[in-house]
Amino acid sequence: MIVFLTLCYIAVLALLVRIRVIPLNLWWKLSPAVWMFVMLIVLFLPMQWGAPSGPVNVYKTVVEVVPNVSGEVIEVPARGLESLEQGAVLFRIDPEPYQARADELQAQLAETKQNVDRLRASSDAAAATVKNTLAEIEVAKADEAASIAAVEAAKAALEEAKGNKQKAEAVVSDLGVQVAAAQREYDRVLSLVPSGAITESERDRTEIQITSLKSQLNTARVDVRVADDVIARAGADVTAANAVAASSGLRVKQLFEADLVRVRAEAREADLLANSMIGDEHTSVVRVRSQLAKAQFDLEQTTVRAPSDGYVVGMSLRPGQRVAAFPVRTWMSFVPVDDVTVAVGIPQYTVRNVKPGQKVEVVFKLYPGRVFSATVEKLMRINEQGQLQPSGNVATTPGVDQSTVPFGVRLRLDENDDIDVASLPGGAVGTASIYTDQARATHIIRRVMLRMETWMNYIIPW
Template sequence: MIVFLTLIYVALLFVLIRLKVVPNSGLTWATTLVWMVVLFIFLFIPLQWGAPQGSTRVLTRAVQVIPNVNGEVIEITAEPNVAMKKGDLLFQLDPEPFQIALNAAEAQLVRVEAQAKQDIDALRNAEAQLRQALAAQVLAQNRYDDDAQLVQSGAISENRLEQRETDLEAAEAAVDQASAAISQAETELGAVTADGTVAKVAEAQANLDQARWNLKQTTVVAPSDGYITNLALAVGQRVTSFPIAPSMVFVDTSEKTLVVNIQQIYMRHLKPGQEVEIALKTKPGEILTGKVRLVTEIASQGQALVSGTVYSAGQIQAEPFVARIDLDDPALLTALPPGAVGTAAIYTESVKPTHIIRRVMIRMQSIMNYVIPPL
């Protein structure tokens, strides 16, 4: 732009010299250098913070598709670079092993529920045995007391009293055994969850729910609107749920973001709501307009990474910060392909007279996008 304005100044000097308004001298032509210095100091230096510009690009999510269960692929319905809706089938794993596990979990639940009913019957039986043992204990105690009196009066021998004592001890042991059986049955029935379900029944139900969930996960669906790219998965291949082994990559087109990189020295002039003009490589000759939505107040060098080593200073660079842009026409962002790049200019409240230069520059760059491939 300095060169362009200088050429205009030179053309103006040429016209003035031809009209003999100014003399054709070295001093007259030397004013061209003065003109360039004035432009640089009073226009192009303030332009950098009055209307800063930076590279811009369209971002979206690329989701690594990792199934929640391991299995063999038996069907692939996704096609590369074909638009899909959220919930559409991507590929199907062999469900047979998970169906077998589900059948086993259902059988286990039935068996445990039957055991829970048996525990109730066992408690009732133990209570009945306790009542019977208590009655036998009372009878044995009465017989022992009667025979003890007869022994004192000499009516019977002490051998019979010893037999009564043995019967009493056996009755007391029966009471203890019945009490232990009741305690065991109450323990089985007393282990319940917060909602009152017997613990082992709840455990069997949880195993059944897990088996059902695992079976459902054999159907891998699209996490959102988008498409699969770089599809290398094949039928018969075995996939795992490890994060280090994704099955495919899914490009999420449900939400796109337009961001612009702004150097740190201009950050103090930026704030949300400022006007933005964008020249994209995918739309040469066009200017997109928008507003600054927010400025991300952190750069990659500002994060502390978790590691087992002492912090290393390394090489420090003043990398740019990122501002998020909202286009005035949101439909335009929907039509932009992720990865589209270009240049954006943000018009701040500082040095507003420089804005017209930036507007001219951004339009020139948009036109040059027809012939210049790089940014």
């Protein structure tokens, strides 16, 4: 550009000399050099940071298609470089193993639900067993209380029989004394009858009296023997009642210490198994349902679909090839059409003047004679020279001979009726100029230079 302006200056100077407006002396002969120096100092040097310019590149993301499941490819409907809509089928993997797994888990889910019903029935049965055991304990306690009462009643009957025996023995003793006395009286009366001192009637009365006493004595002795029998039976009843009471007490103790503890533990375990819940579902059902969801997801993933609108590049996948869910191996490359990044590289000394929102003009080799307007979207404050790669080695020390790598500036192209920004091919190159807030007078020079370049693209397209 500076040469072009100098040539223009020389042409004007030659015209003025031709029409004798100025003389062709040494000053005017040297003035083109002075003109170039002034242009360099006043315009072109300030233009480098007031309107920085640099090469432009169009970037497109390439999605590495790796399936989420492994298997044999049975169909590849997608064709290389053909436009595909989001969700279109790229390729299919044999779904039979995954369908079988999903069917198996579907059946297992139904079986698990039935098992949950059985667990709940077992829990109810165990709870009923606890209630029955508690009822048995109450019955055993009642039996124990009745046995204790029977023991007390048998003991009372034994004591009463012993008392009756003592009374009968006392009666026998008393009657024995009376019979002995009556016998002596009867013997005396008999001895006096022959002498006539005692009448026959007195003798008969005495005989009747002794006979009555002997009868009473025999009855009393019978009562003593009956009392002995009653005492024996009462003792046996006490022994039997004690045995029953001991058995009832042992049964109550057994129910409390063994059966009740066991059935309560079984009921607790059955309740835990039946009521192991997550939300409204049993944990076993949730576990199988999650496995079924994973199996159904894997089954769906046997059909690999386009992640967005775009096209496939480097198509080499064919039916019969086995693919794996291995992230370091790409089976297909997919290019989204709506993911376009336009960036310009600018020298590092101009970065301080570049800010988001500044106006930009862009020309592409692809579209000679066209100038596109754009805006600075963001500044990429790192380049490949400033990246530290994860490594066990010490980073390389900067050297005095290292090159100055430009920084990237991401651009947002303005809407254009003729060209869809998303249609720009990846790898398209050109030049962009950023119009900063500095050295505004130099912007016109940069605009002219940019337009000269886009027209030169017709002549020099490489």
